[in-house]
Amino acid sequence: MPLSLFDALPAFEGYLLHEEALSPATVRQYRADTEKLANWLLTEYEHLTGWEQIGARELRVYMQQGRPAPARARRLVSSWKKLWRYLEDVEKLAMQRGPAELKSPKLPSKLPQPLSQEELSRLLNAARENANDDKGLRDWAILAFLYGTGLRISEALNLKLSDVEHQGGDPLPTAVRVVAKGNEERLIPLSATAQRALYQWLRVRKIQARGHSPLVFVHLSNGKAIPVRTVQAMMHRVAVRANVPAARATPHKLRHTFATNLVNVGRSLEEVQEALGHKNSNVTRRYAKLNRSRLKAAADALPDVD
Known part of the structure; x- marks a missing residue:
């Protein structure tokens, strides 16, 4: 049939x-x-x-x-x-x-547009300043964690408590295990920003979250998972309070900012590629194009010939 x-x-x-x-x-x-x-x-x-x-x-x-x-x-x-x-x-x-x-149309090559340090700081402060202190902590922790790890929003929201690693008796988390695209697992060492955000959130979550969800980021009131669209809507509200254009206040902009800042402080593209979980190195190379001072330094290093 x-x-x-x-x-x-x-x-x-x-x-x-x-x-x-x-x-x-x-x-x-x-x-x-x-x-x-x-x-x-x-x-x-x-x-x-x-x-x-x-x-x-x-x-x-x-x-x-x-x-x-x-x-x-x-x-x-x-x-x-x-x-x-x-x-x-x-x-x-x-x-x-x-x-x-069929031929797939060629897309224009657009460079990532990261947040400035001032915009990032305003976003994080606006997220934390909430009449509901617990919700303010949750919103700040999610944004700080996204920036501090460079994770995709889906990766962060699917993170389980069992994926968080500690070293010895240190209460600060040191790394998280993430299942990325293609069902591949990678270990993400935590930056100081991500450590601080995750530590403070987990302390409150342990005491106040209802239910028995295995997820790291949940609604405290019912222990349910936080949908991606909830974070996107939250970032829109936070952007208004922080006077940051809404188009620049997205989870993926935090990922761009993470990668750009790593390149700007001299980390290799191979390291950035691994941190982001990119399979294609050409995707990561976009961030190198943003660093004009690095390109100029490379040009200045070329031996001069009379």
């Missing part, structure tokens, strides 16, 4: 989660992309009965009608390639080349 367009998608989602080890957010995006494509195909081509009937021509028409922005177009092609691979390798369908014939 042929596999209909929608019949394949639940198993495709499980394949992305468990075999490709993609993040839940990426899986949701890919599932949504393929569902929208399936809906459109059944509307435009009523004769279609299965994915193996779809080639590059139909995909190009979809793109031409939708006119997605370059970043979204790249993601669409990526999600379709994953679906085609699943249908070929797992469902054993004789697929046409389809997305393999």
Whole structure:
């Protein structure tokens, strides 16, 4: 019996989660992309009965009608390639080349825009100054921890108490174990900022958090996990109080700031790459371009020839 367009998608989602080890957010995006494509195909081509009937021509028409922005177009092609691979390798369908014939649009290379030290300080102070002292401590601890580790927001919010490491009898945490993209684990030594934030938060969490959640960052009132969107909304409110543009007050900006500051104090790109968990060194090299004084020093070091 042929596999209909929608019949394949639940198993495709499980394949992305468990075999490709993609993040839940990426899986949701890919599932949504393929569902929208399936809906459109059944509307435009009523004769279609299965994915193996779809080639590059139909995909190009979809793109031409939708006119997605370059970043979204790249993601669409990526999600379709994953679906085609699943249908070929797992469902054993004789697929046409389809997305393999499409070219992903080139994206403009944008340099990261880190926060200045003054902006960072204002954000942290504004987060801490809250009428609810416990909530102020939690908000400050999350922001300081994100800056002090360079972790992705999803990595920080998924951190478990058992992932926190101490050395000897020292009450200050020294490192955390993080499961990164691709289900790879890495050990993150904690900076002084991250140590201080995590130590102060864990002291309060131990006494006041309800429930038995294994997560480090939880709502004290009920012990439930903190969603990413809650942190994003919190940062928006904090940015208003700190007089920092909302577009610059995001969890990822704290990650950019962490990396930029490491490069600025002379840490190697290899060290920064490992700290950030980048698989592709070209992603990390963007931070070197921000450090003009370092580039000038490299140019000045070149022996002069008359």
